[in-house]
Amino acid sequence: MFRTLIIVLAVGGLLSLGCAKKYPPLPEATYQLRYAQKYKIGPGDSVQIFVWRYPEVSTTVPVRPDGFITAPLLEDVPAAGKTPTELARDLEEALAVFLRDPLVTVIVQGFVGIFPEQIRVLGEATEPTAVRYRDGMTLLDLMIQVGGVTEFADGNRAVLVRFESGEQRKHTVRLRDLIENADLSANVDMRPGDILLIPESWF
Numbered sequence: 001m002f003r004t005l006i007i008v009l010a011v012g013g014l015l016s017l018g019c020a021k022k023y024p025p026l027p028e029a030t031y032q033l034r035y036a037q038k039y040k041i042g043p044g045d046s047v048q049i050f051v052w053r054y055p056e057v058s059t060t061v062p063v064r065p066d067g068f069i070t071a072p073l074l075e076d077v078p079a080a081g082k083t084p085t086e087l088a089r090d091l092e093e094a095l096a097v098f099l100r101d102p103l104v105t106v107i108v109q110g111f112v113g114i115f116p117e118q119i120r121v122l123g124e125a126t127e128p129t130a131v132r133y134r135d136g137m138t139l140l141d142l143m144i145q146v147g148g149v150t151e152f153a154d155g156n157r158a159v160l161v162r163f164e165s166g167e168q169r170k171h172t173v174r175l176r177d178l179i180e181n182a183d184l185s186a187n188v189d190m191r192p193g194d195i196l197l198i199p200e201s202w203f
Contacts, residue, residue, distance in 0.1 A: 011113055023159060023170040026188040029138040034189070038083045044065055044112035047079065049091060052103040056196075057095070059108070073098050084108050114195055121146050123198035124153035133192040139173060140187045142196065154201040155179065160188070161195040 041047065041063060048060040049071055057072040064070075067080030074094055079087050084106040095102040113132040119142060120130045126147030134141070139160075149155050155175030162169050174186035176199065 010060045021159075021170075021172075026160065026171045026173065028185050029140075029187040029189050031136065031138065031188075033136045034191075038085075039108065039111070040081055040083060040114050040117070041079050041087060041108060042112045042114040042117075043080055044110060045079075046109040047084070047087065048107040048109060050105045050107070051091075051095065051099070052105070054099055054102065057099070064193045081114055119190055119196065120190070121196045121198070123158075124150045124200050125196075125198055126150055128198075129190055133190065133194075137190045138187050139175075139190060139196075140178060140184075142190055143175065143179060149175055149198055152200050154199050158196060158198045161197065162191060 010078050030072045035138055043063050045063045046060055047063060047069060050058045061069050063079050067078055068076045068078060069079045070095070071091075076092065077087075077090065077094060082090070085156040088106040091104045091106070092102050095104065111132060115130075117133050118130045119133050119137075121128050121142065122127050126149065127142075129146060131142060131145045143149070153175070156172075156177060158175045160171045160173050162171065171188075173188060173196070177183040178186035
């Protein structure tokens with residue numbers, strides 16, 4: 001309880017103090033794909049395991065918070081951080097102890113993803129949450145995901161925290177201009193791991 005209170009106070013301090021400053025703006029969105037990388041399985045995803053010729057061991061299982069899965073004939077197989085193909089090859093190797101020439105296909109459902117590839121939205125968003133990054137995602141796309149901002153938000157004092165080359169950098173973003181005025185010059189490209197802080201208006 002005490003730890004939770006400290007976290008809440010810390011976030012509140014960031015929103016009330018950190019967002020009061022004006023930080024360098026980001027370039028206008030390019031609407032281009034930037035991170036053409038394969039999807040990595042994360043805790044909270046569900047994986048459908050299809051084993052050809054062995055329907056009795058084909059199943060759908062959740063990825064546990066510790067990143068492991070448990071399935072018929074399999075216990076505590078690490079899944080988080082792997083691509084579906086990598087997990088399929090690992091399952092084939094594990095199942096080969098029990099089955100002859102298993103051929104496995106893994107299909108991911110849910111698409112939560114790993115934490116470093118999520119974007120976190122705090123403060124006066126309609127639905128503050130962590131959102132899975134999608135290649136080419138912009139600030140406008142993110143706002144659609146969280147349902148926009150509340151009536152109490154000071155959108156043009158919002159701050160985007162980004163980690164670049166191991167350093168934390170802050171940028172001011174203009175949510176009010178983007179959402180209320182449809183000013184697309186306020187739209188910026190998002191990156192995996194971004195944190196968006198939306199403060200409450202002072203009046």
